[in-house]
Amino acid sequence: MAKELKLMKGNEAIAEAAIRSGCDGYFGYPITPQSEVMEHLMAEKPWEKTGMVVLQAESETSSINMVYGGAGVGKKVMTSSSSPGISLMQEGLTYLAGAELPAIVVNVVRGGPGLGTIQPSQADYFQATKGGGHGDYQLFVLAPATVQEMYDFVFLGWEIAFKYRNPVMILSDGAIGQVMEKLYVGDYVPRWTDEELRKNAPWASFGKPTDRKHHIITSLELDSAKQELHNHKLQAKYREMEEKEVRFEAINCDDADYIFVAYGSSARIAEKAMQLGKEKGYKIGILRLITLFPFPKKKIAELSTKVKGMLAVEMSAGQMVEDVRLAAEFRCPIEHYGRYGGIIHTPQEVLEALEEKIIKRK
Amino acid sequence: MFNQDIVKPENLVYKRTEVLTDNVMHYCPGCGHGTTHRIIAEVIEEMGIQDKAICVAPVGCSVLAYNYFEVDSLGAAHGRAPALATAIQRLNPDKHTFTYQGDGDLAAIGTAETIHACNRGENIVIIFINNGIYGMTGGQMAPTTLVGMKTATTPYGRNVELNGYPLQITELLAQLPGTYLVTRQSVHTAAAVRKTKKAIRQAFENQKNKKGTSFVEVVSNCNSGWKMPATKANEWMVENMFAKYPIGDIKVDGELVQK
Ligand SMILES: Cc1ncc(C[n+]2csc(CCOP(=O)(O)OP(=O)(O)O)c2C)c(N)n1
Ligand code: SF4
Ligand SMILES: [Mg+2]
Numbered sequence: 001m002a003k004e005l006k007l008m009k010g011n012e013a014i015a016e017a018a019i020r021s022g023c024d025g026y027f028g029y030p031i032t033p034q035s036e037v038m039e040h041l042m043a044e045k046p047w048e049k050t051g052m053v054v055l056q057a058e059s060e061t062s063s064i065n066m067v068y069g070g071a072g073v074g075k076k077v078m079t080s081s082s083s084p085g086i087s088l089m090q091e092g093l094t095y096l097a098g099a100e101l102p103a104i105v106v107n108v109v110r111g112g113p114g115l116g117t118i119q120p121s122q123a124d125y126f127q128a129t130k131g132g133g134h135g136d137y138q139l140f141v142l143a144p145a146t147v148q149e150m151y152d153f154v155f156l157g158w159e160i161a162f163k164y165r166n167p168v169m170i171l172s173d174g175a176i177g178q179v180m181e182k183l184y185v186g187d188y189v190p191r192w193t194d195e196e197l198r199k200n201a202p203w204a205s206f207g208k209p210t211d212r213k214h215h216i217i218t219s220l221e222l223d224s225a226k227q228e229l230h231n232h233k234l235q236a237k238y239r240e241m242e243e244k245e246v247r248f249e250a251i252n253c254d255d256a257d258y259i260f261v262a263y264g265s266s267a268r269i270a271e272k273a274m275q276l277g278k279e280k281g282y283k284i285g286i287l288r289l290i291t292l293f294p295f296p297k298k299k300i301a302e303l304s305t306k307v308k309g310m311l312a313v314e315m316s317a318g319q320m321v322e323d324v325r326l327a328a329e330f331r332c333p334i335e336h337y338g339r340y341g342g343i344i345h346t347p348q349e350v351l352e353a354l355e356e357k358i359i360k361r362k
Numbered sequence: 363m364f365n366q367d368i369v370k371p372e373n374l375v376y377k378r379t380e381v382l383t384d385n386v387m388h389y390c391p392g393c394g395h396g397t398t399h400r401i402i403a404e405v406i407e408e409m410g411i412q413d414k415a416i417c418v419a420p421v422g423c424s425v426l427a428y429n430y431f432e433v434d435s436l437g438a439a440h441g442r443a444p445a446l447a448t449a450i451q452r453l454n455p456d457k458h459t460f461t462y463q464g465d466g467d468l469a470a471i472g473t474a475e476t477i478h479a480c481n482r483g484e485n486i487v488i489i490f491i492n493n494g495i496y497g498m499t500g501g502q503m504a505p506t507t508l509v510g511m512k513t514a515t516t517p518y519g520r521n522v523e524l525n526g527y528p529l530q531i532t533e534l535l536a537q538l539p540g541t542y543l544v545t546r547q548s549v550h551t552a553a554a555v556r557k558t559k560k561a562i563r564q565a566f567e568n569q570k571n572k573k574g575t576s577f578v579e580v581v582s583n584c585n586s587g588w589k590m591p592a593t594k595a596n597e598w599m600v601e602n603m604f605a606k607y608p609i610g611d612i613k614v615d616g617e618l619v620q621k
């Protein structure tokens with residue numbers, strides 16, 4: 001595949017990836033710090049190049065339901081927003097999960113709660129990985145740390161979403177959305193033809209041909225015995241994801257005494273903190289999470305038997321740290337560090353936290 | 363005596379459309395939902411668009427509408443059907459996407475989705491069943507409930523000070539440039555059924571010609587919610603509902619015919 005070098009914001013990379021990955025439709029509503037996604041799409045006019053539909057909806061409630069409609073007829077559809085908008089989408093997300101529809105939803109997280117701030121944050125971890133909407137369901141959650149990953153994860157997102165018939169969330173933050181970095185983009189992947197759609201999404205409600213019964217896309221099953229069976233099927237799917245789709249990057253973990261567990265922007269800050277620690281003689285590794293669900297439980301359990309302690313670094317009051325503790329089953333000290341409400345921690349602060357909370361721990 | 367010999371195609375006077383499934387409808391006897399389903403299905407059959415029709419069902423008594431239409435369907439969250447239909451039709455401009463919604467679905471929780479889909483002039487058909495009540499959840503007040511009307515949540519009658527006025531959403535939508543056909547019909551008599559069928563046919567023809575939003579309201583009964591026998595409910599509807607929701611075209615070919 002021919003590669004072309006570009007300089008782009010993370011948000012623009014999402015839009016560029018949508019066009020180049022054969023996305024059929026994007027539906028969104030403006031909100032800082034992710035408005036560049038739709039702005040880039042509207043400027044590029046992909047409907048003239050690939051036939052992709054781009055529409056500004058009247059609310060995030062509407063945009064996620066447009067996504068539900070498009071996904072239900074087998075199209076590759078996506079939306080993006082930031083925290084307050086993603087809160088409005090929770091209804092749509094649980095319906096997507098219940099009806100087992102593939103779609104990509106990007107959250108460029110900002111500080112909360114409420115209207116909060118427009119600065120970066122990672123405080124939507126619980127909402128993304130523990131449901132957010134009602135019922136027992138899981139989103140597949142990818143955490144990009146670079147502009148390149150913002151781009152790449154759209155392609156990966158389609159693969160996962162259609163393979164498992166499940167909504168995929170790309171959980172980014174205001175820093176990665178806004179930062180400009182170089183990235184490589186590939187050739188245009190054509191949008192699916194009608195024949196390809198029928199092959200790749202044979203379950204979809206794309207119009208009933210004469211040779212089959214009608215298709216129904218719904219999350220409703222009033223017979224509780226059947227609804228329980230449906231739930232079993234969903235749970236089996238989530239367990240399969242945990243078995244096959246865990247992704248992470250282990251940096252210097254093999255002979256580390258201490259581990260930073262982090263994702264997204266915090267993983268990049270932790271990397272700098274790791275270098276500062278090395279200068280002081282500490283052996284620090286980083287476990288950078290790429291999938292937040294499925295969560296790398298086994299890797300964390302394995303590391304917890306080898307190291308003296310772990311510091312979960314996240315721009316929140318401590319959310320991911322709970323999953324780290326559960327996975328490690330308290331086999332080593334696990335602490336949390338992070339600034340929040342829109343403040344980004346510095347590498348020095350992260351290293352000091354490691355020293356105070358873990359290394360010098362009595 | 364039933365004579366098998368007369369069962370011949372040339373003697374056939376009525377046949378259930380194949381665009382309806384064999385499933386037994388769950389609607390209360392005498393309810394307008396079933397009749398309206400049948401005429402939508404007949405129009406789809408007569409136009410030969412079964413393979414292109416996509417039904418978006420609401421939340422309300424017609425939540426299971428997709429079990430009765432033999433067309434590919436989706437069940438929307440409460441009120442969101444026009445958003446689904448917007449995307450489906452834009453992604454498939456040659457299909458026939460239609461929503462089927464009650465008054466609570468369309469004119470309360472889904473007001474924003476309804477108004478904006480109509481305002482964008484989405485090339486969709488909206489069938490709106492106005493029975494002035496929340497049938498499904500046991501007869502609570504709807505935005506269209508008449509002043510003074512008793513419901514489970516207005517046990518002393520709808521009180522304007524407490525509950526505001528009945529929402530004439532159809533008149534409101536007719537004001538939007540995106541709507542091409544806005545009409546109000548009913549299905550309580552054979553003549554009314556014929557007129558409604560004609561209106562629904564026109565709506566799908568407009569869609570074929572890419573004219574924008576076609577909106578067909580069907581003023582209907584809810585004998586269970588209104589706590590009346592079916593025939594009494596129809597009489598009550600003619601007397602009271604039609605007074606507030608008069609039958610007839612409001613906008614035809616993009617032009618207002620009624621103020
Ligand atoms: C978000 C949400 N809120 C409330 C409900 C409960 N609910 C189901 S149907 C309904 C009212 C439906 O009334 P209408 O649209 O008039 O349809 P009808 O049953 O009268 O045909 C309500 C409030 C729901 N399913 N979802
Ligand atoms: S409750 Fe009312 S709207 Fe629902 S099926 Fe019965 S009569 Fe019809
Ligand atoms: Mg109603």
